[in-house]
Amino acid sequence: MSEKFETFSYDDAIVKKFLLATVIWAGVAFLLGILIALQLAFWQLNFNTEWLTFGRMRPLHTNAAIFAFAGNAIFAGIYYSTQRLLKTRMYNDMLSKIHFWGWQLIILAAAITLPLGFSQSKEYAELEWPIDIAITVIWVIFSLNLFGTIARRRERHLYVAIWFYIATVITVAVLHVINSIEYPVSLLQSYPVYAGIQDALVQWWYGHNAVAFFLTTPFLGLMYYFIPKAANRPVYSYRLSIVHFWSLVFIYIWAGPHHLLYTALPDWAQTLGMIFSLMLWAPSWGGMINGLLTLRGAWHLLRTEPIIKFMVAAVTFYGMSTFEGPLLSIKSVSALGHYTDWIIGHVHSGALGWNGMLSFGMIYFLIPKLWKQEMYSKKLMTYHFWFGLLGILLYYISMVTAGITQGMMWRAIDATGRLVYPDFVETVMRIVPLYYVRAIGGVLYFIGFCLMVYNIYKTLKAAPKDSKEEVYKAMPMEANPEKPDAKWHRRLEGKGFAFSLLAFLAIIVGSIIEILPTLNIDKYVPQNVYVDPFTPLEQTGRDIYVKEGCYVCHSQMIRKLPEEVLRYGKASSIADSMYDRPFQWGSKRTGPDLARVGGKYPDLWHYRHMLDPRAVTQNSLMPAYPWLFEKKIDFMSTRKKLTVLQNLGVPYTDEEVANADKLASEQAERIAASLATELKNLDPQSPVTAKSLRDKEIVALIAYLQALGTKVDDSELVEASE
Amino acid sequence: MSDIKDDEKEILLDHDYDNIQELDNPLPKWWLLTFYGTIIFSVFYYAYYELGSGPSLSEELREDMQVVEAKMREADRKAEANIDWQALAKDPEALAVGKSIYDKNCASCHAAQGQGLIGPNLADNYWIHGDGSMPEIAKILKKGVLEKGMPPWQEILKPEELQATTAYVYNMIGTNPPNPKAPQGEKIEL
Structure with a gap:
């Protein structure tokens, strides 16, 4: 039998690179966040300078947070876990390197072009067409690398984390390509092919699903790997994984129009956006349940292990924001909350709570494994956690209060049929104090992050210098044939291509049904209206x-x-x-x-x-x-x-x-x-x-x-x- | 291998991925009910609003606006029923209200003392639209002069506020504060 064993090693150098990039870009994203938070409280911080003005800094902040910080965190986690879950090295080291450096160059290009004002103004898709092409190329390289690895696996069945990675890779490609179809005017300017309601619908189909398939599904994949690992407990329910995975990817893609309630978008599309957001509540909570209940019987770790603290907080914030999301998608709630800081609070409970805390937990888990050196200080990790948590709470509470306060002021109509606060700036003045509270929350979160940087620095300094790759042994997949009594989904998990195709179908149905009808914009404008x-x-x-x-x-x-x-x-x-x-x-x-x-x-x-x-x-x-x-x-x-x-x-x-x-x-x-x-x-x-x-x-x-x-x-x- | 409790052995799946194992707990009932509940609600909601007799957003808006406009008309009718412009022009309370509204909404274009800035001088004896009488000033305040960039205020200010502002502006005429904008329009006699 022993001659059937194959030996292999894992490419952990690439994981280290992505991990360090995560830390660096996190600092950039957080500092930019603090700057723009303060700009809203104190306009003088725009410095009368075009490159530093809020209108250009805010897209830089969102791009840095999503694509630079969260993006690198996702890649670090995916490269680490995929190799181990599939018992094989990444398909091609060169592709991994091109992916890493290409992605950092894209971020650098964003950091240069956005302050200079080269922007398409489509949220989280602001980058101009040459960079859009670069993103497409790098994403294809990443996909090739991932699917190549899946093809060469030594593990017959794909674990639930891999399902989420597959859905991520496919859907982000579809979203990015369709939303970025634009007609260049010059090297750094273009107009989208879509106009008006089409552009709004395609953009928010993209924008919402950037949250879904860049900030949710990959992080759920990471959760399914790192929580059972860190807690040393089995995943709560395999059945729940199946049901919530498929319902999540199928339903998520429809929810985009909830960003456009009460607008000029045709009613039917708005209603679809609302009801699919409501139906998304349970599938999202399926992930939360599987994450939290995996810790059943290991809750004592929450007291002593900072990594578990981060992960539990992350999953809890995931649960909170995926409850709040459907709530905000109800038409009458959206009427109050839309355009206000409530939404800003909502996205930050997701970004700082779910994405941030999970990334920090993952980083603390990975560093000792990758550098073969225990973290320098467990106490600093705990302090990081509490600073982070307090920061998020201040941020969230101040922004929800600000949003609801201003929303109520905007809509107040008195007995004479007039607005109670017709003066817009009066409603802004009321919430400026809360903008300061928000900024304090951001600073606390950043202090926690600085503790992590120091902790990492001390750890890496003490780490052993030699880093020989360890050699592992496993039998090829063929040595482990499918069991004759395997159920249909188990069989599907053994077929990478069929699984991916099904995931693609799940996300493309809703996309087509929602987007296609509006491409014929003329149908919606009456004949005797002239524009x-x-x-x-x-x-x-x-x-x-x-x-x-x-x-x-x-x-x-x-x-x-x-x-x-x-x-x-x-x-x-x-x-x-x-x-x-x-x-x-x-x-x-x-x-x-x-x-x-x-x-x-x-x-x-x-x-x-x-x-x-x-x-x-x-x-x-x-x-x-x-x-x-x-x-x-x-x-x-x-x-x-x-x-x-x-x-x-x-x-x-x-x-x-x-x-x-x-x-x-x-x-x-x-x-x-x-x-x-x-x-x-x-x-x-x-x-x-x-x-x-x-x-x-x-x-x-x-x-x-x-x-x-x-x-x-x-x-x-x-x-x-x- | 994961740390497995005794009562979990029966539902532990025969599988492990990088030492991660999975249990096969049933779907929580409350979770399933929530899921089914949202689906059923959604079907009915869509059927009612998009296929059935539910009102469209435009129809809802039209109804809401009728209510608001009725309130407006009623308030205007009451306020204009027995207005005594002469008394109002001398009412210190009304003038104080008028001043605060003027400072907040009008001064950015007509300047703090009415000497004119972006908009015309209100404190000289020249008038572009109307004859400078209080009902005429009230009319301009209400309807605006759209082609000149003077916004209508009737849906923003309450009727009493409009009247108080009218009184305040009326009292400005002829005060001739320093640094005036050049006169525009016809000279008026008061």
């Missing part, structure tokens, strides 16, 4: 709006709710955004909605507001944008932009496209001339002239803001219905 596309100058201003990340604080979507109509005007329709590439509906209102801001204020108001928001709105938190008054409009690029938009189906005439630069500069001339006159009226000493102003970005931005909500002519429709 003008943006003029070349307005489109240029729109690109500036996208570049500065205005959407991170301002929505362009008046929901079908009376308080929204009172505050912002007629509810937004599909026609309102039908040529918007990308859509700018937003997901958070730190400032008011802008869907119908066009014509609401004079040009001079916007001019003064962008230069110094507090000159027109006392107590405003908005950063100033002085660079827009210096940077010049690139008029020639408008031709290229309109050409691309025309190709994508925006009804520009050939003449408009050919003369785009001329049309843009004429409109800029008009706005600049009237602004200069007004400024002279106010202050005869004003150095601003029509000539000095006409080629500045601020003019294009004002043109765009004044066009918002003015492009749709539905008078025939209104007459017909009367």
Whole structure:
């Protein structure tokens, strides 16, 4: 028999690399989080500098947290556990290395391009098209490596952790590719092929499932490996694993439209988003139950073992946020919570609690194994845990309180039928103290992280230098044939390809049913509604709006709710955004909605507001944008932009496209001339002239803001219905 | 091998992955009931709102707006029923309310003392829209002058607040504070 044994070793060098990258990027993500938290409390921290302004820093923070911190943590855990669960080395060491370095380069590219303002403005998919292509290539390499490893395994059946890895690899590929179909305008700018409601639906199908298949399924896989390992206990229920895995991957993919409740998205899609979110509650809790009950009989470890503390906290936060998620998806709850800090609190209980705590537990578990050296201090690990936990609690409680408080203020209508708080900034002032509490929570979490860094540093310093790979023995898979009485799912676990195909089918059904119908946008806009596309100058201003990340604080979507109509005007329709590439509906209102801001204020108001928001709105938190008054409009690029938009189906005439630069500069001339006159009226000493102003970005931005909500002519429709 | 309790041996599966073993506990009942419950609710919910007679979001909004607008009309009717502009113009309480509303909402465009900034000078004797009488000022406050960027305030301010602001602005006319914006419109006689 003994000659049948094969010897092999595991590639742990790659796990070490991913692990250290996790720690480094975690620090970056946390520091950025603290910075932007403080910017919201104290606007001076935007430093009047374009590269440091909230609109550009917030996407950097989310990308760093999701793709750099959580991403590297996932890869570290997957590379470590997959080799051991399949009893084989990773398929190809070179592919592993390309995956590692490619991913770090992508992160670096993000860290450079996002502060410079190269952004598609689609949340968690902001990176521009060349980086999108790089992500695709690296993801394919990772997939090849994983599936290659599965093909060469010495373990016949795939363990539940591997199921989750497979679902992750397949679904992230599908999400990323479909959401990133864009038409380049230049090396670092593109327009998505989708417009308006299509773009909103595809983006939130992606955005929600980035949470599902980047921050949930891979971490569930890690949970299924590291909790039984750390607690030395069997997994609670194999049956539950099967039921909750398949129901989770099938149901999750439908839930995206819960980000778009009460918007212009057709009702049926919204309702699907809500009910699938509700049905997701039990499948999510299946994971929590299997995680927590695996510890049944080992609860004493919770007192003494910091790793178990981290993991139990992680799974508990997972349970909390997967209960809160369905709750927030109920239409009437979303009406209150959407656009507020409640959502920010919700995602951070997931990110800091579930992803963060599980990653820390995993890191503390792996370091002694990989470096053959016990952690320097168990006490510091425990302190890390308590700082982290206290930080999350402060963060979560302050943000939920802020969100509900502001949501209640926005919707309060008195006996005269008027808003009780018509002044938006008043509702912001009320929650600023809570923004400070949130920042303190973030700092505590970061202090805990620093303790971990010190602990790791001391451990690695003491670690033995020689790191020879250990050699393992196992029989090939063929030596272990399928049992004749094996049940159908057990057999399926023995068939990597069939399993993956089934997982693919599970996620593609909901995707097709939800997305396909809206691709035919014209069907949803009545025949007698006319929509003008943006003029070349307005489109240029729109690109500036996208570049500065205005959407991170301002929505362009008046929901079908009376308080929204009172505050912002007629509810937004599909026609309102039908040529918007990308859509700018937003997901958070730190400032008011802008869907119908066009014509609401004079040009001079916007001019003064962008230069110094507090000159027109006392107590405003908005950063100033002085660079827009210096940077010049690139008029020639408008031709290229309109050409691309025309190709994508925006009804520009050939003449408009050919003369785009001329049309843009004429409109800029008009706005600049009237602004200069007004400024002279106010202050005869004003150095601003029509000539000095006409080629500045601020003019294009004002043109765009004044066009918002003015492009749709539905008078025939209104007459017909009367 | 995992640490297995005696009562678990029967449901322990004959399998291990990197020393991880699995039990085959039945699905918790409450969990299954929750799952079935959400599915059944969802089927009925979708059927009612999307296939059956449930109202669409636009219909719900229309109904809600009718309620709000009725409240508005009722409040406006009451407030405008027996308004005495002359008395209001001298009512110190109303003027105090008017001032606080002016400072918060109007001063950013018309300047703190009404001398004009983004919007026209309110404190000279020139008037662009209407004749500077209180009912005319009230009309502009309510409806706005959309093409000039003056927003309508009737859905934002309560009727009493609108009247108080009218009184406050009326009292500004002719106060001629320093650093005025150049006069615009017609000269008016008071």
